[in-house]
Amino acid sequence: MISPEIQQRIDYARQIIRQARHLVVFTGAGISTPSGIPDFRSKGSGLWEQYDPMEVASLTTFRNYPERFWEWKRPLMLKIWDAHPNPAHQALARLETQGKVRAVITQNIDGLHQRAGSQNVLELHGSIETMNCPGCARRYPSLQFRPLLEQGQDLPRCPVCQRILKPDVVLFEEMLPHDTWQAAEEHCARADAILVAGSSLEVWPAAQLPEMAVSHGATLILVNLSPTHLDTRAEVLLPLDVSEAIPQLAQL
Structure with a gap:
């Protein structure tokens, strides 16, 4: 009321x-x-209460520890795709x-x-709608890799040069x-x-x-x-x- x-x-x-x-x-x-998409700072439910942002959402982490980055990003992307x-x-x-x-x-x-x-x-x-290849700069629709992300057994890779793909979102340390x-x-x-x-x-x-x-x-x-x-x-x-x-x- x-x-x-x-x-x-x-x-x-x-x-x-x-x-x-x-x-x-x-x-x-x-x-x-x-x-149904979690925010970052709400007490009790915010993503940053579960993760240190610099450990999972930074450019350094993506480059040096891509498995850790995708362990965080994968479930978030799947949740976003299911949202309305x-x-x-x-x-x-x-x-x-x-x-x-x-x-x-x-x-x-x-x-x-x-x-x-x-x-x-x-x-x-940025947006999760596309991913880019840090190697050859090609860009792909993220949904192309949804089945792979749902399986959770491998990281999305560029079909041309096999580099691990990065979602077109702005990470910490990026402009x-x-x-x-x-x-x-x-x-x-x-x-x-x-x-x-x-x-x-x-x-x-x-x-x-x-x-x-x-x-x-x-x-x-x-x-x-x-x-x-x-x-x-x-x-x-x-x-x-x-x-x-x-x-x-x-x-x-």
Whole structure:
């Protein structure tokens, strides 16, 4: 049951969205947890409570200990492939279809925004949809290797040169994709409103983008169950599950 105070905030956020000329959405792992994909920092369930990120998700680990890297990555990729977009993803796609959302900037690698129908998605941390070969630079659809990953008996290798493949995701020690970052900066500089959904805003440099938008005058709507360092700068703060809040915000 939503309290009258929270309902007033939702109504106010809808008004901001209706009036926005350049609305940008920034999403984090929290928008995909209702789809069954674990996030990284939630107490008791976050992936980083089970693994040291530098031991499994770094470029050094992939290069020197690929078995350890894939031991972590394999079950996560299989879980993502089995997941489906939830009402939050679908609501954002509808807002884009209605001409309200100009871009979805996401920290997620799961592709659920696109599967829900969003078109202009900027993936700051890459995507599991493809893999690349560090040897010959060929790129392959990841689903090509799903049967092998399901069997769990071998690592995905380039069919041409037999090097172990790397998913096209940004690991620790890697730079974010330049063109994607530049496009995200441009949208945030132009935004008159920004909706942050399901992000703790603890991962840098991605977390700079909502700050940039606010610094350029964008009105901030923040939907997240846990506090963030931008809470005090939010025009509307909604401590709700995104799958509950976002569909309501999309009822313009």
